[in-house]
Amino acid sequence: MTTTFPSVLMDRFQRRVDYVRLSVTDRCDFRCVYCMAEDMTFAPKQQVLSLEEIYEVARAFVELGVGKIRLTGGEPLVRNNILSLIRPLGQLRGLDQLAITSNGSQLQRLAPALHEAGVNRINISLDSLQPRRFRQLTRHGNLDQVIAGIDAAIAARFASIRLNAVILKGRNEDEVLDLVNFAMQRGIDIAFIEEMPLGLIDEHNRALSFCSSEELRTIISSQHALEALGDPMGQEGPARYFRTAGSPTRIGFISPHSHNFCHLCNRVRVTAEGRLLLCLGNEHSVDLRAILRAPGYTLDTLKRGIIDAMAIKPERHHFHLDETPDIVRFMNTTGG
Numbered sequence: 010m011t012t013t014f015p016s017v018l019m020d021r022f023q024r025r026v027d028y029v030r031l032s033v034t035d036r037c038d039f040r041c042v043y044c045m046a047e048d049m050t051f052a053p054k055q056q057v058l059s060l061e062e063i064y065e066v067a068r069a070f071v072e073l074g075v076g077k078i079r080l081t082g083g084e085p086l087v088r089n090n091i092l093s094l095i096r097p098l099g100q101l102r103g104l105d106q107l108a109i110t111s112n113g114s115q116l117q118r119l120a121p122a123l124h125e126a127g128v129n130r131i132n133i134s135l136d137s138l139q140p141r142r143f144r145q146l147t148r149h150g151n152l153d154q155v156i157a158g159i160d161a162a163i164a165a166r167f168a169s170i171r172l173n174a175v176i177l178k179g180r181n182e183d184e185v186l187d188l189v190n191f192a193m194q195r196g197i198d199i200a201f202i203e204e205m206p207l208g209l210i211d212e213h214n215r216a217l218s219f220c221s222s223e224e225l226r227t228i229i230s231s232q233h234a235l236e237a238l239g240d241p242m243g244q245e246g247p248a249r250y251f252r253t254a255g256s257p258t259r260i261g262f263i264s265p266h267s268h269n270f271c272h273l274c275n276r277v278r279v280t281a282e283g284r285l286l287l288c289l290g291n292e293h294s295v296d297l298r299a300i301l302r303a304p305g306y307t308l309d310t311l312k313r314g315i316i317d318a319m320a321i322k323p324e325r326h327h328f329h330l331d332e333t334p335d336i337v338r339f340m341n342t343t344g345g
Contacts, residue, residue, distance in 0.1 A: 012309045017074040020287075020322040028077045028276040029070045033063060033091065035281045037084040039112050040148035041134070043175050043204050047148060058283045060094040062301050066279055067098055069311045077106040079130075083281070086115035092126055099127015106130055110173070114150065116158030120165040130169040131162055132200075137181050138191060146180065163195060171198040171261070176225060177218040185228045193258045200248045200261035201225050222262035226251075229260060240273065247273070265289070271325035277318075285315065287322035295321075 018026040035051050037044075058066070067078055078098065085091060086109075099107055108130035109123065116123075116133070123131070135155060137143040143152040162170050172192050176182050185201070192199035203222060229235060235251035238259065248261030278286040283298025295318040300311050 012313075014073060014309075014312050014316065018070075018316065018319055020319045022322075022324055024272075024274055024322075025074075026275055026277055026319065026322070027075050028079070029067070029075050030079045030081050030276060030278045031063060031067060032081045032083065032279060032281040033060075033085045033094065034083040034088045036087055037082055037112065038087055038114055039084065039150045041112075041136070041150075041175075042146055042148070043177070052282050056298075057281045058298060058301070060088075060090060062283065062298070063094055063279075064097055065301060065308065065311060066283070066297060067104075068101060069308055069315055071101050071103045072308075073312055073315060074103075076104065077108065078104060079108040079110060079132075081110045081278075084112050084114065085109055086111055086119055092119075092122055095123065095126040095128060108132070108169075110134075111158075112147070112150065113155035113158035113162075117154065117161045120158065120161040120167075124165040124167055129167060130171075131167050132171045132173050133159055133162065134174075135159070135172045135188065135191075136174050136176075137184055138187050139184070142181060142184075146177075159195070159197075163197065169198070171200055173200050173202055175202050175204055176220045177204065178220050179218060182220055182224075182228070185225055186232055189229055189233065189258075189260060192260075193253070193256050196257050198250075198259045198261065200263055202263040203265055222249075222264040225262065233260075235260065277322070285318055287318060288325075293321045293323055 020026060034057065040047055040049070070078070080091075080095070080098075082088070088094075095107070095109075098104065106129060107127050109128050110132040111134070113133045113135070116131075133155070136146050138152070140152045143150055143155075159170075159172070172188070174185075174188050176185060189199060201222065204219060226235060233253040235253060238250040238252055240249065247265075248263050250259040250261045252259055274288075278289065279297060280286065283296065283301060285295040285297050287293040287295075295314060297311065297314060300306065300314045303310070
């Protein structure tokens with residue numbers, strides 16, 4: 010007997026879910042101050058989904074109408090044999106966009122192969138253009154290596170390349186215009202992301218370092234006239250974009266605090282351990298690993314678990330900037 014499933018995923022607020030962020034690892038070769046503690050405990054290998062299990066999750070979502078998958082981490086490109094996952098993902102019928110978010114450290118080596126395997130969109134983190142400061146913010150990163158990775162991605166001709174920058178007061182807000190000009194010189198997009206209160210950190214005070222999207226727009230407007238391009242749309246993600254005259258570069262702002270986008274939310278996340286997170290800022294979740302590893306597993310049981318999970322997707326998150334985070338998991342565990 011054939012089981013019939015819906016062709017689209019809908020939550021109880023009538024939002025269509027057509028975008029999934031899949032974490033392939035919680036590990037990273039950087040330790041960015043807003044993402045991780047300096048000394049991290051990572052998931053034991055046996056608790057992390059295998060590449061075959063991640064493919065099963067991706068296949069189930071695509072068969073339920075998801076058109077965009079973004080691979081995240083940690084840093085996805087430090088996962089062993091990652092191309093053996095990306096190649097079959099790139100051939101999934103019904104998948105319109107295969108994207109990846111990276112810190113850029115491995116792109117000089119892997120960008121051509123990623124493009125050939127079917128990745129068409131890539132986001133690259135870049136929070137500073139000053140080598141010493143970059144090292145301080147990432148704790149381990151090499152700026153020259155990341156810039157070489159960005160240029161390799163440009164040379165590989167991905168359909169879309171975007172830089173992501175998190176601005177912290179007292180740390181790198183004086184580089185906002187430099188980062189915008191860097192993106193414009195290369196003809197790629199850039200998005201500024203308000204720091205999200207995930208995980209307990211002691212490196213800085215989030216309330217004091219918080220820099221809102223409105224403050225950033227004011228800084229950028231001192232040099233560039235910004236033309237709004239409207240609300241976030243579908244698989245584009247949550248950034249509100251602006252354009253400047255004479256440049257193909259779009260400048261985006263992701264504002265989970267000052268201007269949240271929950272009413273437009275079309276995405277869910279799967280952690281490297283197989284936990285389906287229905288909201289970045291809440292703990293509503295379903296254990297897909299338990300389904301994948303249960304006796305008698307079939308793709309249909311996985312699809313049924315995903316459909317049933319839509320009933321607990323919350324209406325919105327409630328982020329706060331006090332020193333006790335609402336969510337104790339770190340961003341690397343969340344999956345971007």
